[in-house]
Amino acid sequence: xxxxxxxxxxxxxxxxxxxxxxxxxxxxxxxxxxxxxxxxxxxxxxxxxxxxxxxxxxxxxxxxxxxxxxx
Amino acid sequence: xxxxxxxxxxxxxxxxxxxxxxxxxxxxxxxxxxxxxxxxxxxxxxxxxxxxxxxxxxxxxxxxxxxxxxxxxxxxxxxxxxxxxxxxxxxxxxxxxxxxxxxxxxxxxxxxxxxxxxxxxxxxxxxxxxxxxxxxxxxxxxxxxxxxxxxxxxxxxxxxxxxxxxxxxxxxxxxxxxxxxxxxxxxxxxxxxxxxxxxxxxxxxxxxxxxxxxxxxxxxxxxxxxxxxxxxxxxxxxxxxxxxxxxxxxxxxxxxxxxxxxxxxxxxxxxxxxxxxxxxxxxxxxxxxxxxxxxxxxxxxxxxxxxxxxxxxxxxxxxxxxxxxxxxxxxxxxxxxxxxxxxxxxxxxxxxxxxxxxxxxxxxxxxxxxxxxxxx
Numbered sequence: 001x002x003x004x005x006x007x008x009x010x011x012x013x014x015x016x017x018x019x020x021x022x023x024x025x026x027x028x029x030x031x032x033x034x035x036x037x038x039x040x041x042x043x044x045x046x047x048x049x050x051x052x053x054x055x056x057x058x059x060x061x062x063x064x065x066x067x068x069x070x071x
Numbered sequence: 072x073x074x075x076x077x078x079x080x081x082x083x084x085x086x087x088x089x090x091x092x093x094x095x096x097x098x099x100x101x102x103x104x105x106x107x108x109x110x111x112x113x114x115x116x117x118x119x120x121x122x123x124x125x126x127x128x129x130x131x132x133x134x135x136x137x138x139x140x141x142x143x144x145x146x147x148x149x150x151x152x153x154x155x156x157x158x159x160x161x162x163x164x165x166x167x168x169x170x171x172x173x174x175x176x177x178x179x180x181x182x183x184x185x186x187x188x189x190x191x192x193x194x195x196x197x198x199x200x201x202x203x204x205x206x207x208x209x210x211x212x213x214x215x216x217x218x219x220x221x222x223x224x225x226x227x228x229x230x231x232x233x234x235x236x237x238x239x240x241x242x243x244x245x246x247x248x249x250x251x252x253x254x255x256x257x258x259x260x261x262x263x264x265x266x267x268x269x270x271x272x273x274x275x276x277x278x279x280x281x282x283x284x285x286x287x288x289x290x291x292x293x294x295x296x297x298x299x300x301x302x303x304x305x306x307x308x309x310x311x312x313x314x315x316x317x318x319x320x321x322x323x324x325x326x327x328x329x330x331x332x333x334x335x336x337x338x339x340x341x342x343x344x345x346x347x348x349x350x351x352x353x354x355x356x357x358x359x360x361x362x363x364x365x366x367x368x369x370x371x372x373x374x375x376x377x378x379x380x381x382x383x384x385x386x387x388x389x390x391x392x393x394x395x396x397x398x399x400x401x402x403x404x405x406x407x408x409x410x411x412x413x414x415x416x417x418x419x420x421x422x423x424x425x426x427x428x429x430x431x432x433x434x435x436x437x438x439x440x441x442x443x444x445x446x447x
Contacts, residue, residue, distance in 0.1 A: 009311045010301040011107035012137050015122040032110030042301060043110075064311065 004051045005044040006058070007033050007066035014043040017063050021047065026054055037069050044069075076435045079400045081222055081250055081377055081426035083271045083278055090331040091275055098327035105320055107300035117323050124330035125313070131333060132266055132284045133258035140283045140316035141270075141326050145249040146172040148267035148283035151316060152245045153177060153216055155291030156265075161213035162187045164204055166228060167414045168221045171407045173247055177216070187211075190410065195371035197229040201236055214243040219251035223411045223422060224368045225352075225377030227255070234262025243289050250375050252282075253336050254345040259286045273344070273428070274336060276329030279322050291316065335429075344429045348376030351427040351436050358440030362447045368415060368422060379415075379422040382447055387421035390446070394423075397442045401425055 008014040014030045021028045026047060033042035047054045051068040058065050077085045098120075104113030106121045122136070129139040142148040149172045157163055157180055165173055167190050180186040189207040193200050204215060215237050220227045230246055237244035246263040248255075253273025257266065263286070270280030285291070293308050297318030301309040309315050336344065355378055359365050364383035382390050391403030404421040405412050412418045427436070 010137075010299075010309065010314045011118050012122065012125070012313055013311065015118065016136055030115065042303075043107075 004047050004068060004070050005031070005033065005037070006047060006051060006054060006068045007037060007042060007044045009042075009064045009066065011043050013063055013065070014045055017045050017058055017065070020061055020063070021045070021054055021057060024057060026057070028054070034071065037067075037071070042066075073398050075395075075398050075400050076431070076439070077400045078425050078427055078431065078435075078439060079402045080428035080431075081272065081406075081424060082402055083269075084273060084275050084428045084430075086430055087275055087277070087328075088331060088335040090335060091277065091328045094331040095277055095324055095328040098324040102323055102327060106323060107314070108298075108320075120327050120330070121321065121323065124326050124333070127330060127333050127337075128282060129284070131258075131337070132252075132282075133260050134266075134284045135287065137312050138285045138287050140313040141321050142267075142281040142283050142316075143279055143322065144271070144281040145247065145267050145269040146281075148281045149173055149216075149245070149247055150176045151283055151291065151294055152265040152267055153214070154180065154294045156214045156243050156245070156289060157184070157186050158292040160184065160186055161211045162189070162209050163214045163216060164189045164191055164207050164212060165215075165410075166191050166193050166204075166217045167410050168193050168223075168226060168228060169216075169218055169408065169410050170222050170247060170249070171409060172249075173216055173218065174410050192414075193226070193228055197232055197372075200229055201232045204233060205236055205240075208240055208242070212240075212242055214245060216245040216247070218247040218249070219255065219257055220248075220375035220377075221408070221411055222250050222377070223406050223408050223415070223424065224379045225250070225374040225426075226370075227251075227373040227375055230257075230263070231261050237264075238262060250377065254341055254348060254376060256341055259284065264288050270325070270329040270332065274329060275332030275429075277325045280325040280329045283316060285312070287312075293318075295319075339429060345376065347429060348427045348431075351431055351433065352376050352378050352425070354433060354436050355425055355427075355440065358436070359443050362444055365443075365447065368417075376427060378425040380425070381417070381420060381422055382443070384420065387417075387423045390423050393446050394439070394442055397446075399439050399442055401439075 106118035270276035387403035
């Protein structure tokens with residue numbers, strides 16, 4: 001089953017993003033970034049629904065992130 | 072064994088709230104993973120706890136959550152801030168009330184890196200003090216770093232006015248808030264670019280905890296690099312806060328304990344804790360002011376809840392030792408603050424320092440007053 005991951009720059013920003021998105025009703029969880037898409041030892045947030053909406057919220061709240069991946 | 076009453080809370084507060092001890096126990100027995108290092112449940116649960124404490128501490132100091140780094144103590148935080156700002160040289164101004172945690176890194180930079188520093192005199196007059204700083208500003212002045220409140224006498228410096236001066240002149244402002252945080256409402260809104268504080272004094276966390284908080288205006292060069300759990304494939308240190316400043320495994324147990332210390336302060340409120348401790352300081356100064364040859368080091372202006380005193384020419388360490396034999400913990404000597412003692416003229420004698428906490432009572436202070444009277 002496909003899932004959308006937004007790779008984050010750190011565990012702190014992953015936690016901040018998770019709390020923000022969950023608070024806005026967008027369910028998400030934190031998981032390790034798969035080796036094939038990350039730069040090593042990183043965290044991603046797994047989002048349900050439209051990743052663009054989640055990315056927009058992160059950008060509006062100045063939460064740095066890397067790319068979104070559907071894997 | 073005789074129970075000892077602690078009036079040396081400026082060194083580290085004791086006792087701690089029971090909730091802090093309980094949280095430390097929970098941390099040791101439950102949150103055993105390394106936060107930010109793995110995806111397994113142990114690591115993620117520890118990371119969530121750390122984030123919760125980070126969020127709580129950041130809120131107290133008016134910071135963004137990611138702009139608060141945990142450090143081993145205030146000295147580490149000050150070293151990171153001072154050396155991070157002064158990495159490429161320049162001029163820094165400190166006050167004559169500083170702890171060695173400020174003066175020694177500055178001195179070391181002057182010897183090893185060729186930076187230059189000036190020491191501004193703090194007087195009882197706020198305007199005069201600010202002028203003393205302003206007169207020392209040069210074209211290459213990068214930073215003013217001062218204590219918010221002296222760890223020797225409790226004297227509160229005009230940090231808000233100095234922050235305004237720094238804003239006007241485009242200079243970074245670093246605050247040593249080790250004696251202020253938890254009793255005074257110091258936040259980034261006061262104009263600090265960096266707040267450095269311990270977690271184990273008036274924030275009631277365990278020893279081994281400190282905070283480095285930034286408003287994000289100045290990027291710090293790092294003085295320690297290493298594993299951060301982020302961007303690990305690259306040789307360069309991660310650029311993202313707070314991990315950039317938290318290389319190596321952090322003190323999970325201490326930080327979780329600190330979380331309960333912060334809760335204790337928040338629930339009691341800084342205002343009430345300050346009022347209680349100030350009342351104890353007033354009681355103490357009133358109680359000993361008639362003692363033969365006593366000298367109390369308080370002048371004009373405002374003071375954090377600390378009282379420094381001496382009995383005649385007797386060395387402060389011997390007075391503190393006598394009081395220790397009678398069941399009271401007070402600190403004699405120089406309190407790691409040579410500059411301040413130089414200003415006071417007490418480099419030889421030191422001072423005896425009385426510093427209460429939220430847990431001390433009027434009865435305990437009465438007993439201490441009787442003890443001081445009996446040895447005078």
